[in-house]
Amino acid sequence: MDLFEYQGKKFFSAYGIPTSEGDVTENVEEAVSIARRVGFPAVVKAQVQVGGRGKAGGIRLVGTEDEAREAASAILGMDIKGHLVRRVWIEHASDIAKEYYVSVTLDRGAKDHLIMVSSQGGVEIEEVAASNPDAIKRLHVNPIDGLKEAEAKKIVVEAAIDEAAQAGVVDVLLKLYRAYVEGDADLVEINPLILTTSGKVHALDAKVTLDDNAAFRHPEWDEFRATQELDGREKLAKEKHLNYIGLEGSVGIIANGAGLAMSTLDVVNQVGGKAANFLDLGGGAGADVMAAALEVINTDENVRSVLINVFGGITRCDQVAKGIVDALSRVDIKSPLVVRLDGTNAQEGRKILEDFKSEKVVVEATMIGAARRAVELAGKE
Structure with missing residues (x-):
């Protein structure tokens, strides 16, 4: 089960991963109200389960209530790669110093969990893999042993994460691994994970795929399932x-x-x-x-x-x-x-x-x- 960004951020927050303050709505005027509450400048983001939202005009920076109203009106009902935008997420705009990439998934061939970290976040990881594969560092983790802090520190340094962000990225990576295991996910991905100009590290986006086979352990997933869009x-x-x-x-x-x-x-x-x-x-x-x-x-x-x-x-x-x-x-x-x-x-x-x-x-x-x-x-x- 693939989650929308706003659901993924709620999922991350349950494990202590810092995310941007914001809220979701299907209504233009409520979008304006949320933007006012989180504070300008704000970002209005289309909630669809497909990449390329920014290129399609589904992510807009707004500085006033009128701009928020215009952006929400334009994005709600937009078609992005065959996906109809029914909801928008509005959050306070972040002052970004650097963008990184982190994820945890299962490597079936290796029969281990796979952690990937890159200092080149903000673009699709497939593009990074094609243009500069050495920029993606990989770490296999035995599910029985779990991820150790020393291992997290090592891959963060190997990925050339800026020194000012290393402690924050290590902390997020440990929490992300815990979310992946305890949350019964098939994939947890943050792209970008950002370092702000004030020196804080937090998730600017959230991509989460949950393992349907584990649904019996998670009655709280019912609210996620209610919004699933199947053809x-x-x-x-x-x-x-x-x-x-x-x-x-x-x-x-x-x-x-x-x-x-x-x-x-x-x-x-x-x-x-x-x-x-x-x-x-x-x-x-x-x-x-x-x-x-x-x-x-x-x-x-x-x-x-x-x-x-x-x-x-x-x-x-x-x-x-x-x-x-x-x-x-x-x-x-x-x-x-x-x-x-x-x-x-x-x-x-x-x-x-x-x-x-x-x-x-x-x-x-x-x-x-x-x-x-x-x-x-x-x-x-």
């Missing part, structure tokens, strides 16, 4: 209890298991296509689940073909095939299906699908062959 596909998938993420390609993906689904996305990309989604059926691929998956993918107007990639372990391929056949009678499929079955009872599953092979149902023996066929069909008018 139609993701909303329907959530209602049907499917693991689904919408993407922008033309090949719909259905697989059993997150690893296989990710691999399928990679293979589609490898053969020149682009996936329209990530959809993991999990352990069940019966008729109800398959019908639900096809219904969700069917709502995506960009989908031109659907690749069903199933490896039978505990899941039997003949049951998957029966599920597909049954689902076809329930859902009016707009796009051709390419089915690849392998593993337990794969031969029996392919035999079941034989009677249903057509321009709308194509069976392929291999993963690469299925991906090529799906991409080919997606490219046809």
Whole structure:
């Protein structure tokens, strides 16, 4: 679950991370009132879960009530990369001396937590990684050992953080790591973390992704969940209890298991296509689940073909095939299906699908062959 900036700042504040004083609103006149309360100059910031707000005109510095009213009126209702601005956050403007970057996330490959620190904050970290990768310092932390103060100090010095800010950045980094672990986050990022002209260090922005699997431990997340903005596909998938993420390609993906689904996305990309989604059926691929998956993918107007990639372990391929056949009678499929079955009872599953092979149902023996066929069909008018 991705949080908006104002929610991320509330999350950070619970762990003692200093943030700018401010408030959020959906109303222009209330925005003026908040700006008056926090004091001018103030900053009016669009609340959307996408980068590039500043370049799009979604962040404005204001010095008077009239300017605050004009800025809030312009930003509320703005479209930023397909995201409609429904709320603005207003905070007192900070006197910035330096901008830094800090984050904590999970490095699945290393099976450790990963801390990143850079003295080049204020721009997207991907730009820094591309132009000057040495400017980003990385530290892997064993989850059992946790982050020690000496380690935090070491990476802060290695990242060339200004001496005047080092103590403050170390303090924030220790608290950020605690927020990441105790707060059950997948990602906590501050960009920029600033040093003010008065020598204070605090978070000017907040990017937080929470682990939905830990929601049972956090009843306080209900207020965050109430503001989540899902597109139609993701909303329907959530209602049907499917693991689904919408993407922008033309090949719909259905697989059993997150690893296989990710691999399928990679293979589609490898053969020149682009996936329209990530959809993991999990352990069940019966008729109800398959019908639900096809219904969700069917709502995506960009989908031109659907690749069903199933490896039978505990899941039997003949049951998957029966599920597909049954689902076809329930859902009016707009796009051709390419089915690849392998593993337990794969031969029996392919035999079941034989009677249903057509321009709308194509069976392929291999993963690469299925991906090529799906991409080919997606490219046809």
